[in-house]
Amino acid sequence: MDPIPLSEPVLLILMSLAEEPRHGYSILKDVSTMSDGRVTLSTGTLYGALRRLLDDGWIERFEQEDTSRGRQAYRLTANGRRNLQTEIRRLKHLTRVASMRVAAKES
Amino acid sequence: MLGIYRSFLFLYPKSHRAEFGDEMLRVFAEAERDLAPFGTLVRAAFYTRELAGLATGALEERIRSGTGVRSWEVFPVRRHTVRSEFRFPKFTLVLMTVILGAIVFAIEQATAIRNSVAGASPHVGPIQPVHFTFLPAILLCFACAYVAGMVGWAILFALRRSGLHRLDAMNGRQE
Numbered sequence: 001m002d003p004i005p006l007s008e009p010v011l012l013i014l015m016s017l018a019e020e021p022r023h024g025y026s027i028l029k030d031v032s033t034m035s036d037g038r039v040t041l042s043t044g045t046l047y048g049a050l051r052r053l054l055d056d057g058w059i060e061r062f063e064q065e066d067t068s069r070g071r072q073a074y075r076l077t078a079n080g081r082r083n084l085q086t087e088i089r090r091l092k093h094l095t096r097v098a099s100m101r102v103a104a105k106e107s
Numbered sequence: 108m109l110g111i112y113r114s115f116l117f118l119y120p121k122s123h124r125a126e127f128g129d130e131m132l133r134v135f136a137e138a139e140r141d142l143a144p145f146g147t148l149v150r151a152a153f154y155t156r157e158l159a160g161l162a163t164g165a166l167e168e169r170i171r172s173g174t175g176v177r178s179w180e181v182f183p184v185r186r187h188t189v190r191s192e193f194r195f196p197k198f199t200l201v202l203m204t205v206i207l208g209a210i211v212f213a214i215e216q217a218t219a220i221r222n223s224v225a226g227a228s229p230h231v232g233p234i235q236p237v238h239f240t241f242l243p244a245i246l247l248c249f250a251c252a253y254v255a256g257m258v259g260w261a262i263l264f265a266l267r268r269s270g271l272h273r274l275d276a277m278n279g280r281q282e
Contacts, residue, residue: 024134042160043134047127048167072130 006087009041010049014058014076014084021062021075024050050074058083108154109136115158118165118245120172155203166249 006014009031016022016030024046032040041049053059058080062073076084112135116128135157142150263269 024130025137028134028138040156042156042164043131043138044157044160044162044164046134047123047131048164051123051127051168071133 005090008039009045010053011084011087012039013041013046013049013053014080014087017059017074017076018081018084021064021073023064023071023073025071027074053080108139112157112161115161115165118162118242119168122172123168155199162245162249166246169246 012031012034013027015034016027022030024043028041028043028046050059054061054074057077059074060077062075064071064073109132113132116124116131119128138153138157142153260269264271
């Protein structure tokens with residue numbers, strides 16, 4: 001997996017899985033909801049990202065009890081959650097610095 | 108449309124298709140079903156996005172499986188996540204219209220040439236599969252598009268009109 005900073009689609013996918021295990025279509029809808037419809041992933045983009053995240057051990061397949069619809073769910077691994085938290089801290093730092101700079105300029 | 112989607116999946120390496128093919132098809136079918144109440148324009152945008160996503164995704168997978176190189180090492184533009192919310196759809200529509208117009212014009216020209224020199228051209232036999240392979244043609248198109256994009260960006264950079272220069276100019280104005 002590429003070192004952070006993460007691309008926006010990957011960050012949104014990780015954020016979606018941080019809440020609960022989800023299957024592909026649920027991730028697509030959740031990403032769109034989280035970004036207010038600004039980011040709409042195609043299935044090609046989604047599964048390219050999922051494959052990379054699986055390869056790097058950031059997410060894993062999750063066996064749901066209800067497999068009647070044949071959907072495959074995914075969830076964050078401990079490593080993925082740790083990396084997501086690192087990225088969130090980086091973004092927080094960035095926004096804090098940005099706010100300070102903007103505020104200093106305005107005053 | 109499911110058939111077209113399935114045929115685009117064949118652009119992917121076999122391993123990726125075996126692992127995710129059925130799942131991708133299922134997700135696409137679900138998304139398509141949920142679009143039923145929407146208009147033609149929304150569905151057209153959805154199909155365009157899906158097929159373009161498949162084509163670029165397949166290219167990335169081919170590069171990765173063939174060379175082991177990650178996509179963003181080849182396509183550095185993926186690392187930049189800042190983008191306009193409003194400019195892209197309009198620009199895409201204009202671009203698609205221009206491309207469609209060019210294709211229609213080319214077909215009309217070819218038809219006119221064929222009609223004006225009827226019988227002058229020697230007979231051409233059926234095209235054998237060995238003379239045309241779909242995947243190399245697609246890869247060549249992507250390579251050309253990528254090179255054209257890089258050249259375009261280099262020209263903008265040389266003219267100091269790239270995004271970096273515009274940001275610099277904005278910062279300069281704010282200061």
